[in-house]
Amino acid sequence: MTAAYDEVYKCVHCGFCLPTCPTYLATGVEGMSPRGRLYLIRAVLEGRARPTKDLLEYLDACVYCLRCETACPSGVKYGAVYEQFFKEHRKELQSITYSRYLPLFNALNTGPGLALARVGGSLVKELGALVAGRDVRMYVGKEFKAKGERVGRVALFVAPDCVAWRYKGKMVEAAIRVLTWNGYDVVVPRFRCCGAPYRHSGQFEKSEELAKYNKAVVGQLGRIDYVVVANSGGCQAELMRYFDNVVDVFQLLAKNGVRERLGPVKLRLALQHSCHLMNVAKAHTHIVALLSKVPELKVVPLPSADVCCGGGALYPMRHRDIANKILEVKRREVFEIKPDGILVESPACLQQLSKLGVPVYTPIEILDLSYKNANNLKYLDLEIG
């Protein structure tokens, strides 16, 4: 019995986590709830149940948003229990739904795979939104000089071989401009995937290997104040496992105050939080607070902004029906709000919510646009040093 499993016994069956769970909300079935999953795991641990396919189906259906942890009055660390169980029953769990998609994903999530996916994007409809955009490799390996008074030096996490990052050039450039304008030297080393997709699909060795590599990369950079992630809660949560000083761009700016001048951005955006940004990194409040300084920008949270959109961990492919149920709620809410676009805090959310046919933005893009609209002299200049 490992320490993680002690958490199971902390559950007192109060049920507060049920209405927080996107899979329970979509199905109304006890087994599809955190309380139910914990109890199933406990039953296996105590020998009262066997980890049969029927049982594991409930665990596999979890989107791992960890919203239940935030709601639990007992403080049960659901994520730790789940992960430990996944390790011990990796093969069985993977065989539920992951096994059908992992080979494709693993092949895709490489440099060559991503290059190919761009051409064949239409064949992989689910990932279409992810493989559109400017290539990030033109920024990787460079260091960009701070403008004005220098405040610090940060490493910007960009993984050119990761499907979440390869075609996010626009976003990365925005992050670099914002950071340099606010006084940070920005190093963009060649990171590899944070490891989250591999860990979540049971490929724990792979995620450990990636962690090791990324730590080595940072080790060679000299003095770095922070590893900065630009609006990707999942990546940030993973990096936080093996780096001490991981922050989202907005957390960093909130720490020292944002520099002038912010220009108007005349958009009304519906906001969807990133599960991990909210439940693990606790960075989402900074984003909202900072964006509120942008003139003429209106940010309206979706009523279910803090409920997972079901876009992570290949979920829309592995559990299309549940993911669609979750998405349907989002669609209805977006329809009522009728925004100019949707503001998301994670690439996975971007991929899922793009299906709603409304433009999708990230906070860093909005902030970048604001600086540009203020006609700040030299804002657009990026000096490489």
Place this chain on the structure above:
Amino acid sequence: MKTVLKELESIFGDRLYTEPQILALYSREASSESGRLPLAVVYPANPDEVVELVKTAIKNRLKIVPLASSTSLSGNTVTKEEGVVAVSFEKMVKVLEISDVDWYARVQPGIRVDELNLELSKYGLQWPVDPASARAASVGGVIANGGGGVKGARYGPASHWVLALEAVIGTGDVIRVGCSTVKCREGYNLMQLFIGSEGTLGIVTEATLRLAPLPQSFVGVMSRFQDVMPLVDAVIEVRRSRIWPTVAEFVDREVAKLVGLGEGYYLWLGCEVTPGGEKNMLNALSNVLSSRGEIIAVASSLGEFNKLLEPRRRLYSAQLNAAFEDYGTDAFLYIEDIAVPISKLGEAVKAIETLARKYRIKYAMGGHIGDGNLHPAAWARRSDEEEMSRVRQFYLEVGRLAIKLGGTISAEHGIGTHKKALLREAATAKGSDVVLKLMKELKRVFDPYGVFNPGKIVD
């Protein structure tokens, strides 16, 4: 048994579950009480399916336990019997009708209280029965458990807020009791028998709820007291001053520490007021409180007050953490539920303190003090039988204390299995043992075949 399952499958299709591990999920509740695995779990989608289920149960001598969110605290949903079908209303969650003129809502039993109130707030209405578990507890469960809550000080319990019910009784008949109007005098009030019947008389398939408008304006205060007696005096004085709070909640020194408040006992008082009357009401509250304690925060709106009330909402979480801190995962936490007349609150609090010392119990207390409802929560090491025994004895004594002070052994959480012995003692103390016999006869009137939730309330 196979035949029975076939019959059930023909009724419920894929909403029938028989896997043992799933069945295990439906054999426990928030009280930590565990029971026997049910034979099956079914999810009805409409009343007709419930009727068929009951008829099948009668024919095959099955037992039926209805449940919703299983957050009960008195053993209301667990069963020790064999041949039980658990009926979950987690899929009957619709709001069928809301009348913003007649101030009622027709709902299915599975909907959660907070979800319902979120919908009602769009109409400026509320169902003001709000147990602290409202985010999880269902309307059907709250009705069947006769629950109360934070606003009970003014609005009273569920029994004041149900207009009509549709239920399937133990003969398989569907009955509709009550009216859509507040005034309703159509013979005996059968509807009220269902409220608090804990699933033993029949299965509620639809409820017509009486609604109240949301308050037009609201003020509140948060006060700290050095000792519990001044706090109790303040509550008594509020009543004596004819101030009628909507919310009156407190936590003791232990809980205050646990939730991160400073040293002392805390009282939250919130009152609905007519717009324009805020200052007067705040003055009245301040007058009562300032001489006994210290007012540390004032709220001029419901939103502000809800923020002030946050520490109180963390009562349960704090008690759990204290238990885990002491005993790790071997911790057992039990929350008692009694009510005494407000004039006896001081006496009750002192006596509980004495009992806890006598039985060497670790405990912390908070609750809906505005209607005399106390919830001492005690924790022990589950594997330590001696300590567990002391806790059980402590709670028996607390129940007797309630009887002695003219209160009730159960204010909100019901009888279930935990309180059956105390119920007998209470009836005897009132010289009214015959009441238990009458209850048994009533059960037989509605459930002649003993189909529903056996072993609860009275033997």
